[in-house]
Amino acid sequence: NAGVTQTPKFRVLKTGQSMTLLCAQDMNHEYMYWYRQDPGMGLRLIHYSVGEGTTAKGEVPDGYNVSRLKKQNFLLGLESAAPSQTSVYFCASSFTGPDTQYFGPGTRLTVL
Amino acid sequence: AQSVTQLDSHVSVSEGTPVLLRCNYSSSYSPSLFWYVQHPNKGLQLLLKYTSAATLVKGINGFEAEFKKSETSFHLTKPSAHMSDAAEYFCVVRLTGGFKTIFGAGTRLFVKA
Numbered sequence: 001n002a003g004v005t006q007t008p009k010f011r012v013l014k015t016g017q018s019m020t021l022l023c024a025q026d027m028n029h030e031y032m033y034w035y036r037q038d039p040g041m042g043l044r045l046i047h048y049s050v051g052e053g054t055t056a057k058g059e060v061p062d063g064y065n066v067s068r069l070k071k072q073n074f075l076l077g078l079e080s081a082a083p084s085q086t087s088v089y090f091c092a093s094s095f096t097g098p099d100t101q102y103f104g105p106g107t108r109l110t111v112l
Numbered sequence: 113a114q115s116v117t118q119l120d121s122h123v124s125v126s127e128g129t130p131v132l133l134r135c136n137y138s139s140s141y142s143p144s145l146f147w148y149v150q151h152p153n154k155g156l157q158l159l160l161k162y163t164s165a166a167t168l169v170k171g172i173n174g175f176e177a178e179f180k181k182s183e184t185s186f187h188l189t190k191p192s193a194h195m196s197d198a199a200e201y202f203c204v205v206r207l208t209g210g211f212k213t214i215f216g217a218g219t220r221l222f223v224k225a
Contacts (some may be wrong), residue, residue, distance in 0.1 A: 022139075041217060042215030103157070
């Protein structure tokens with residue numbers, strides 16, 4: 001039982017490049033989330049999903065897109081990376097509702 | 113509007129002494145409150161949660177927190193610190209029945225031998 005896994009662990013992009021972050025969970029959770037963590041600001045919700053085929057905007061969705069084609073996977077896309085998107089990205093999942101979220105180990109993204 | 117304030121960005125204690133991490137919240141309605149811990153280079157792990165049941169909540173690893181509505185506080189405590197408790201701790205508030213979750217800025221706990 002791997003829990004929540006994230007791919008890749010580290011990435012460096014140039015401004016304007018695109019990339020996709022993959023989150024996978026093997027706990028059969030309905031809800032999945034993408035957060036970004038910046039120094040001194042805690043975590044902020046980017047997008048979330050309440051089930052396969054659904055997505056919704058969180059607190060800071062601009063510049064990001066997501067897809068939940070399979071229940072176990074939640075993809076976060078950056079179409080045109082900007083230096084302001086340099087951050088640590090965390091994926092999380094929960095069985096029903098936002099209580100008791102299980103977090104992945106994070107992806108450290110640097111945009112030059 | 114909801115908000116959460118962690119009153120200390122850093123707390124340093126000696127091993128075996130008590131831990132107190134302070135959190136104040138602001139919420140128009142009954143909130144759900146949580147504490148998460150993040151060890152270096154790891155994801156967050158839920159320590160405990162308050163969802164309108166008992167005001168004193170016990171969590172994992174000997175931590176507990178007390179919900180005080182009159183003081184709008186949800187401080188995290190542990191009677192005796194262990195070296196393995198060194199980590200960053202996040203206080204989190206969510207409107208009960210809602211979805212929006214607000215994370216505090218975090219308190220980094222240092223434990224000295």
